[in-house]
Amino acid sequence: MRDGNQGTGKADGAPAPVGDAAPERAFGAAPGVAGRGVRLRAWLWRLRDRLVASRTFRNAAASFPLTRPMARRNARALFDLCAGFVYSQVLATCVRLDVFALLAERPRTAAEIGALTGLPESGADRLLAAAVSLRLVDRRPGGRYGLGVLGAAVHGDPGIRAMIAHHHLLYDDLADPVPLLKGEAGQTRLGAYWAYAGRAAGDADVPGAAIGADAVDAYSALMAASQAMVVDEVVAAYPFRRHRHLLDVGGGDARFVAGVSAVAPALRLTVFDLPAVAERAQAALDRAGLARRADAVGGDFTVDALPAGADLISLVRIVHDHDEPVVRALLSRAHDALASGGTLLIAEPMAETPGAEPVGDAYFGFYLLAMGSGRPRSRAHLTRLLEAAGFTDVREHSTRQPMIVRVLSARKQ
Ligand SMILES: CC(C)=CCC/C(C)=C/CC/C(C)=C/C=C/C(C)=C/C=C/C=C(C)/C=C/C=C(C)/C=C/C=C(C)/C=C/CC(C)(C)O
Ligand SMILES: C[S@@+](CC[C@H](N)C(=O)[O-])C[C@H]1O[C@@H](n2cnc3c(N)ncnc32)[C@H](O)[C@@H]1O
Numbered sequence: 001m002r003d004g005n006q007g008t009g010k011a012d013g014a015p016a017p018v019g020d021a022a023p024e025r026a027f028g029a030a031p032g033v034a035g036r037g038v039r040l041r042a043w044l045w046r047l048r049d050r051l052v053a054s055r056t057f058r059n060a061a062a063s064f065p066l067t068r069p070m071a072r073r074n075a076r077a078l079f080d081l082c083a084g085f086v087y088s089q090v091l092a093t094c095v096r097l098d099v100f101a102l103l104a105e106r107p108r109t110a111a112e113i114g115a116l117t118g119l120p121e122s123g124a125d126r127l128l129a130a131a132v133s134l135r136l137v138d139r140r141p142g143g144r145y146g147l148g149v150l151g152a153a154v155h156g157d158p159g160i161r162a163m164i165a166h167h168h169l170l171y172d173d174l175a176d177p178v179p180l181l182k183g184e185a186g187q188t189r190l191g192a193y194w195a196y197a198g199r200a201a202g203d204a205d206v207p208g209a210a211i212g213a214d215a216v217d218a219y220s221a222l223m224a225a226s227q228a229m230v231v232d233e234v235v236a237a238y239p240f241r242r243h244r245h246l247l248d249v250g251g252g253d254a255r256f257v258a259g260v261s262a263v264a265p266a267l268r269l270t271v272f273d274l275p276a277v278a279e280r281a282q283a284a285l286d287r288a289g290l291a292r293r294a295d296a297v298g299g300d301f302t303v304d305a306l307p308a309g310a311d312l313i314s315l316v317r318i319v320h321d322h323d324e325p326v327v328r329a330l331l332s333r334a335h336d337a338l339a340s341g342g343t344l345l346i347a348e349p350m351a352e353t354p355g356a357e358p359v360g361d362a363y364f365g366f367y368l369l370a371m372g373s374g375r376p377r378s379r380a381h382l383t384r385l386l387e388a389a390g391f392t393d394v395r396e397h398s399t400r401q402p403m404i405v406r407v408l409s410a411r412k413q
Helices: 031-053 055-063 068-096 099-105 110-117 121-133 149-155 158-173 177-182 189-193 195-201 213-237 255-263 275-287 324-337 357-371 379-388
Strands: 137-140 144-147 245-249 268-273 294-298 312-316 343-348 392-397 406-411
Touching (some): 068 099, 068 121, 068 158, 099 110, 099 144, 099 149, 121 137, 121 144, 144 149, 149 158, 158 189, 158 213, 213 343, 245 255, 268 275, 275 294, 324 379, 379 392, 379 406
Antiparallel strands (some): 392 406
16 A cells, blocks of 8 residues: 655655755756756765765864864764664653652652552662763752653653654554565554554555444544543644634544634534544544534545535644555545635644654654555645645744644645
8 A cells, every 4th residue: 555656755746845856946046057966976975975984084073173172073873773672661661650740749768659659669770870971860968869851841741752652653663664665564553453544555545434442442532532632732833713723634533623712712623543443533522521612524525525614624633644646536526526716734743854854754653554545744745735626825934843733734726
C-alpha cells in the first residue's frame, strides 16, 4: 500500500513540486555564473566534510580557544544522538514507576523512592542521578529529590505521560529499522496498535466496519488523553466562531470538537470516524451534554462519502497517518462534502518545521514508518496536495508550539 513517490509530490500526475526549478534559475543568475556557484559550493562542502572527518582537525579545533565552543557543542550533539535511547529509557522508567507523582507529593530520599517503587536503594539512586542530569528531577536539601522542571511538565500533563507510556511499542519496532526501511518488516507492534494503519500495511481489504471496539479502545484513549495539547493550540490559532457547522473527520473520542465547542458556542458539530470509534464519540458527546448540538457518524473515509454540508471540515492528526493515494482521495472527498466557500483545516505536526526539524522528519518519520502507513509532510507538500484536490488560498495559522501541531486552512471556491 505504500507508494513509491512519497515526498516527491510527483505521484499520480500531480503538479511539479514548488522549488523544483533548476538551481541556476532558482538563483536568478545567468546559467554560467550560477553553474560556477554550484560547483564552488560543492567544493566547499567536500572540504568541510574532509576537515571535520579528520581527527587532527578536530583536535586542533578543540584546542583553539575560538573554535573550542563549537567543537564541544558538536561533540555533545553527536554524543546525545548516541545516547538518546538511554535518555528515553530513563524518562520511560520514571513514568512507569510513577516517580514524578511520588516526588510531587513531597521531596523524598532515594531510599524512600526505592521502597515505594520496588527498587533497591542502589537502583533508585542510579535512576534519580540520571533523572537529575536530564532535568527531570532536582536535588533538594537533606539528600532529598523533588521534581525537575521537565519532570514537573510531565507530571502535569496526562497526555505526555500516556505518550511516553506507549513508546515501548515504538522502541520494540525500531530495534532493527533496516527491514522497516526496506518495507520487509511484516506486522509491527505499532501497526497492530493502530488497527487502521495495520490494515493499510497488511490486508487492505479489511473494511473499516470490521474494525471492532477492542481494536480501537487503546489508541482512542491515547488520542483522547493527548488531544488537550492539540486543541488548545488550534483554537488559539484559528477563529472557529466565523463558521456554522464543523465536521471533524477522524475525530476520535470527540475531544477536539468538545474543545472547540467551548470557544464557539453557536457552532454545530459532527464527528466522523470508523463505526467503533463513532460509538465512543457519541457516548462522549452525550456525557459532555453536547448531544443537542453535536452528533457522531460512523464510516470509512477510504470508501465512504463524508457527510455533506458543513462549512468547516477539520483533519486533526489524520493526513500524516496515510500514504499519498489515501490522502488524495480523502482531500477530494472533503472537497466534495464541503459547502461552497467552505474551509478545510489540516492540523498536525509537519516535516521541515523550523526549530523542530527532528520532531517531524526523524521522530514522526520513523514512528509512522513503524506504524506501517503515512509520513510527515511539509507545508509545501500539503499545499500541493490541497491544490490538486481543488482547494485554493492555502494559509498557515501560527501556533505557539509548532512542534506539536501546525495549522493550514484552504478554501473551496
Ligand atoms: C517558575 C520558575 C521559578 C521557573 C520556571 C523556569 C521556566 C520558565 C521554565 C519553563 C517551564 C515551562 C513553561 C515548561 C513547558 C514545558 C512544555 C510546554 C512541555 C511540553 C512538552 C511536550 C511534549 C514532551 C510532547 C510530546 C509529544 C509527543 C511525544 C507526541 C507524540 C505523538 C504521537 C505519537 C501521535 C500519534 C498519532 C499518529 C498515529 C501519528 O496519528
Ligand atoms: C491519530 S487518530 C486522531 C484522532 C483525533 N483526530 C485526535 O487528533 O485526537 C486518527 C483517527 O482517524 C480515524 N481513522 C483512521 N482511518 C479511518 C478511516 N478509514 N475512516 C474513518 N476514520 C478513520 C481513527 O479511528 C482515529 O480516530
